[in-house]
Amino acid sequence: MNRKDHWEHVYSTGTIEKLGWYEPHLQTSLDWIKELSSDADAPIIDVGGGASTLADDLLHAGYRSVTVLDISARALKAIKTRMGKEAELVTWIEGDITSVELPTNHYELWHDRAVFHFLTIPEQQQKYRENLSKALKPDGSLIIGTFALEAPPKCSGLPIQRYSPKRLGDTLGREFVLKRHRKELHITPSGVEQMYLYCHLQKNT
Numbered sequence: 001m002n003r004k005d006h007w008e009h010v011y012s013t014g015t016i017e018k019l020g021w022y023e024p025h026l027q028t029s030l031d032w033i034k035e036l037s038s039d040a041d042a043p044i045i046d047v048g049g050g051a052s053t054l055a056d057d058l059l060h061a062g063y064r065s066v067t068v069l070d071i072s073a074r075a076l077k078a079i080k081t082r083m084g085k086e087a088e089l090v091t092w093i094e095g096d097i098t099s100v101e102l103p104t105n106h107y108e109l110w111h112d113r114a115v116f117h118f119l120t121i122p123e124q125q126q127k128y129r130e131n132l133s134k135a136l137k138p139d140g141s142l143i144i145g146t147f148a149l150e151a152p153p154k155c156s157g158l159p160i161q162r163y164s165p166k167r168l169g170d171t172l173g174r175e176f177v178l179k180r181h182r183k184e185l186h187i188t189p190s191g192v193e194q195m196y197l198y199c200h201l202q203k204n205t
Helices: 003-010 027-036 054-060 073-089 122-135 165-172
Strands: 044-047 066-070 090-094 107-113 136-147 176-187 193-203
Touching: 003 073, 027 054, 027 107, 027 136, 027 193, 044 054, 054 066, 054 073, 066 073, 073 090, 107 122, 122 136, 122 165, 136 165, 165 176, 165 193
Parallel strands: 044 066, 044 107, 066 090, 107 136
Antiparallel strands: 136 193, 176 193
C-alpha cells in the first residue's frame, strides 16, 4: 500500500476524533503562529493538515490567506464538510508534499504537525526540503512538530523518524536556523503517550 492509499484507508475507518494524533485545538501551533505573523494577509500553509481544526482557528483569529495541503482526499472532504461555508475561504491542495508543485517564495509561514516524521527515507526528506525551500519566502518561518526521541517508534502502523532539536536542524540543513523548541506530551484517544517536539526555524535570506 502506498502512502496515499494508506492515509485514505486511515481516514475511512473511523471518526476523526478517535485518530491517534487528534487534538481539539493545536494550541501550541496557534500561539506560535500568532506571535510570528501579525499580518492578517500573510500566506500560511498547513502541510498535512488532515482534518485538524487549525484552519478553522486561523480564520477565527483573522487570517485571510490560509492553505491546507494533505495527501488524503477523504481528510480534506471531512474538514470541508465540518467547516461548511467557511471552507470557501481556504485554499485546498490535495497532494503528496514530496512531489506536489507549490508556488515559489510564496508562503510566509509553513506549519507541519506530524508529516515530516513519517518520511523515513533520505530521498523523501530531500524532496520535502526542496519543496519547503522553494515555497517559503526568505526570512519565512517554519513551525514543525515531530515525534521526540522518547516517543514510540511507530504511528498509525507506520515507522517514524524521531528527532532531537539538533537532529531536526541537521536534517533540514543550514538554510533553516533553529529559533526555539519545546516538548509537549500528547495522549492519544486510546491512552498512548506520545512526546512531540515542536521547533520554530527561520529560513535564511
